Amino acid sequence: MNRTIRSLILVSCLALTQGCTALGRSNSFTLTADLPPEFTYEATAVYVPAKGEACTVPGGRNTQIGYNxxxxxxxxxxxxxxxxxxxxCPLVLHRVDFYVYGWYGKDRGDFGRDSAMIAVREELPEARKGTFNAAGLSEFAGQCQFLFRTSGGLRRIVKILDCKRMDESGVQPKAKPFVAYTLDQLPxxxxxxxxxxxxxxxxYMKDTWIKVPGGWKRCMGKGFEDQYAFCYGNYKDFSTFRMPDGRDYCTIYPGCTENKEVTP
Structure with a gap:
């Protein structure tokens, strides 16, 4: 084999290897999360037929991929x-649906969750596109708050997670974390x-807890069997409750302490 042919083969192999690597990079993007301690996320990528395709996927079940x-x-x-x-059927990414989980206890159900989303389209107005810096990084932000309530005969504390979009102007009370990109922005x-x-x-619910020095006291309502237990102006009768870690007979949330001074 002469030197010219050998050189051509080496160049071709190198081009093939680099081409495969580039192809891999061009068909994906990295999704990551900067979350508080004891938070996780779950993502589902949702696909639709590519533009101009009339095909369908039988049952539609294979048009989603789950992560985490x-x-x-x-x-x-x-x-x-x-x-x-x-x-x-050629498919393209249409959106990524999120669940953000906040874990507050050791039991399997001790979590709150809320949603977020990335939308992906073939085209978008410039004003609606997410932006990337020179390093190819982009982020979208939200703030999550735990909303506490009691459940069951022992009035155990359980929590709901409420996440809102954040931008330069602050927290948007009626919007979930969201961003949109075009397909050609993401590779x-x-x-x-x-x-x-x-x-x-x-x-979580209004008129069920009363703010006191050091935290909140739970209104008694009609008794422990009253799961809603609204205060209805009764700021003298309060109940105990159980913390997620098992502490019982707590009277002040979140510290599980005693405090008789009540300020309606």
Whole structure:
């Protein structure tokens, strides 16, 4: 084999290797999250037929891919495919649906969760596109707050998670964390969901807890069998409750302390 042919083969092999690597980068982006301690996320990538395609996927079941569905195997980064072919049908990424989980206890159900979303379209007005810096990084932000309530005959504390979009102007009370990109913006890039936890928790339902020095006291209502137990102006009769960690006969949340001074 002469030197010219050998050189051509080496160049071709190198081009093939680099081409495969580039192809991999061009068909995915990295999804990651900057979350508070004891928070995780679960993401589902949703696909639709590519523009101009009339095909369908039988049952539609294979048009979704889930990431981080198991807390025990949680990983901060997920590699999201932009294009797939299922049952011979070319698909493109349409959106990524999130669940943000905030864990507050050791029991399997001791979590609150709320949603967020990345929308992906072939085209978007410039004003609606998410932006990337020179390093190919982009982020969208939200603030999550725990809302506490009691459940069951022992009035055990359980919590709901409420997440809102954050932008330069602050927290948007009627919007979930959201961002949108075009398909051609995403290859090889990194998108970060950045969540801040609110400094304080608040009651899930109004007129069920009363603010006191050091925290909140739970109105008794008609008794422990009264699951709603609204205060209805009774700021003298309060109940005990159980903390997620098992502490019983607590009277002040969140410290599980005693305090008789009540300020309606």
């Amino acid at each position: 569905s198991d807390r025990e195997d949680y990983k901060q980064d997920s590699e999201i495919l932009l294009r797939r072919t299922v049952s011979g 090889g890039k990194t998108v970060t969901l950045k969540i801040k936890q609110a400094d304080e928790e608040r009651p």
